[in-house]
Amino acid sequence: MPLTSLTYRDAGVDIVAGDALVDRIKPLAKRTLRPEVLGNIGGFGALFELTGKYKEPVLVSGTDGVGTKLKLAFQLDKHDTVGQDLVAMSVNDILVQGAEPLFFLDYFACGKLDVDTAADVVKGIATGCELAGCALIGGETAEMPGMYPAGEYDLAGFAVGAVEKSQIITGQRIGAGDVVLGLASSGAHSNGYSLIRKVIELTAPDLDADFHGRPLRDVVLEPTRIYVKPLLALMQAHPGMVKGMAHITGGGLLENVPRVIPDGLTAELRADAWEMPPLFRWLQEAGNIDAQEMYRTFNCGIGMCVVVSAADATAAAAALRASGETVFELGHVRAQADGEAPTLVL
The missing domain is CATH 3.90.650.10 (PurM-like C-terminal domain)
Structure with missing residues (x-):
């Protein structure tokens, strides 16, 4: 007996929900844009132009997550702040070497996409980017049925900044009495x-x-x-x-x-x-x-x-x-x- 014609949604992936999330994200990301960003969100790659601000620019990158703080967010059904956590963990890290955060990318993974929850998370990410002065330049939303329990998700973030080579902070100038x-x-x-x-x-x-x-x-x-x-x-x-x-x-x-x-x-x-x-x-x-x-x-x-x-x-x-x-x-x-x-x- 032939199988009924299957769709991606039958397998647990809702493309319509994904498109709806992108529509919700676009105005949030737009608030964070810097003049150096070329193009709009949704392309295959994100473009950022290094202008003449730096004589000898050194790129500084960092990546992190939110850890098991997410478990409390699930338990308390509060998702609008963990996005700021995600941004903070990476931009604060690259800051310690003297770098100005330029742009940020996020990775949101779940078993079944809940558009409202994901939009709350990205709202927090956009807030964090605004506080850091960096552009939310792109990201990935991965809906993977069977990989995560219902109502749960995981987050990862990636920040790239720049610092003048002569202004890199290493700690090597620290001395007794400081x-x-x-x-x-x-x-x-x-x-x-x-x-x-x-x-x-x-x-x-x-x-x-x-x-x-x-x-x-x-x-x-x-x-x-x-x-x-x-x-x-x-x-x-x-x-x-x-x-x-x-x-x-x-x-x-x-x-x-x-x-x-x-x-x-x-x-x-x-x-x-x-x-x-x-x-x-x-x-x-x-x-x-x-x-x-x-x-x-x-x-x-x-x-x-x-x-x-x-x-x-x-x-x-x-x-x-x-x-x-x-x-x-x-x-x-x-x-x-x-x-x-x-x-x-x-």
Whole structure:
């Protein structure tokens, strides 16, 4: 007996839904465009013209995801902020080398496409791109029946930026006596969520309950802060002032600050230099988490570290505060003792 004529939709892929999503995305992407973007969204490749802004441009690229924070987004059916997380994780990373983010691409994969959910995600991506000043230049929506449970999806993001070759920030100019400034985070950002979810699972808090003036559900899904514009403004106004930066992601303060500290030096940070935000205090108490484990897992309220000379610390902090950042003088860099870790929180 001959088979009934099959369609792609019979196999679980809805092309009409995909086209509808593209129509929803176009005005969101249009808001993020820069003059260097050539063509419109929907082509086979995205075109970006490197203009005469740079004498010796070096491209800096980064890619990341959102991690298991997505699990909470599924659980709470809130999808309009994880897109900003996606952008932030990559643009903040390339920023630490002095790069201006130029454009961003996203990858959204699901088992069955829900246009409203996907549009919410892309809305957050567009918001993140606007905050970073980069163009949402393209992406991929993959509907793959059987690959993901109903209602779930995965995200990946890709950022490309540029920096003048002579202005690349490597951290190699950092020396003893330099000051470490900390820029406040907006929350847990996109790291440590396997442990956050474990604490929630074991303690079963009311996620709709008031938590210091906001529902706990909003606090745990607060999107990652994007530091691009304030730090680019500082670097452009004061070339060479910033000696090194560390984006505090997976591995927390203890694992990320050493990535920019030269061998033979230690960054000594004072725990009393900033107040750990309520979310982290709750996690530490509810999960009975050791302090060093907190500093190794979470940003603990510091989303970006900036290293400057002691002579520039006051001016750098003032400029960043004028740009809307909350800034703490966390500590200083000194010679490393035998067997000592490259970053200490005391």
